[in-house]
Amino acid sequence: MLEFEGKKAVVTGATRGIGKAVSEALLAEGATVIGLYGGNRQAAEVFAQEQAQYGQRLRLHQVDVSNYQEVAGFFVRIEQEFDTLDILVNNAGIRRDSVLALMKEDDWRRVVDVNLTGGYITAKLAVPLMMKQKYGRIIFITSPMAHLGFPGQSNYAASKAGQIGLMKSLSKEVAKRKITVNCVSPGFIATDFLDDLPEAQIKEYKKMVPAGRFGTPTEVAEAVLFLVSSRAAYVNGAVLEITGGL
Numbered sequence: 001m002l003e004f005e006g007k008k009a010v011v012t013g014a015t016r017g018i019g020k021a022v023s024e025a026l027l028a029e030g031a032t033v034i035g036l037y038g039g040n041r042q043a044a045e046v047f048a049q050e051q052a053q054y055g056q057r058l059r060l061h062q063v064d065v066s067n068y069q070e071v072a073g074f075f076v077r078i079e080q081e082f083d084t085l086d087i088l089v090n091n092a093g094i095r096r097d098s099v100l101a102l103m104k105e106d107d108w109r110r111v112v113d114v115n116l117t118g119g120y121i122t123a124k125l126a127v128p129l130m131m132k133q134k135y136g137r138i139i140f141i142t143s144p145m146a147h148l149g150f151p152g153q154s155n156y157a158a159s160k161a162g163q164i165g166l167m168k169s170l171s172k173e174v175a176k177r178k179i180t181v182n183c184v185s186p187g188f189i190a191t192d193f194l195d196d197l198p199e200a201q202i203k204e205y206k207k208m209v210p211a212g213r214f215g216t217p218t219e220v221a222e223a224v225l226f227l228v229s230s231r232a233a234y235v236n237g238a239v240l241e242i243t244g245g246l
Contacts, residue, residue: 002030065118187243211244
């Protein structure tokens, strides 16, 4: 029997990068994955084609996680079809870099809305479905920037620090219902999230990592799979760093 056979998982930002790797890993272990994606429909279509062997165990929905009404409508459909939910992986995230003195208000608000408010909305709506069965696993994909901070990333760092605070409080609220809430904190991971960085900056970032390389999405997915498994039942309110020693 596969480890997650019969489990239902919602993954946000499910069709690219780390979210894609998490979705693939859950599918391979028997889970039904209901994946959310934002604006890149082409990437979603490619992902669906790549995972066609899983049939109805993969469902993809285009949803803006920062829009409460859209997400609420999505969870109504989840409850109607599945009644309960086992796993939520809050992975959706964006960057809009700028030094704070020049940062546009919209760039501040959009990053916080997607990265932090999106996590609040999806977790708030997922918890009642988990409480029905007194079981659940919630993961926030945060970042070392939450405590390191980088120039030009005050909005991103603030949103990621907020995720940790949200996780810490929520983990205490739901623990008695056998729901765990944790963060996975990937460092520099080789995804298209870094594609807009200059080559010289990429080289500097690699020098910062004691392991001497960037991580892979699969390495992050393995950590997520452990935390959403029954083996991690006593891991709650934790931040697991996947950074190569950063």
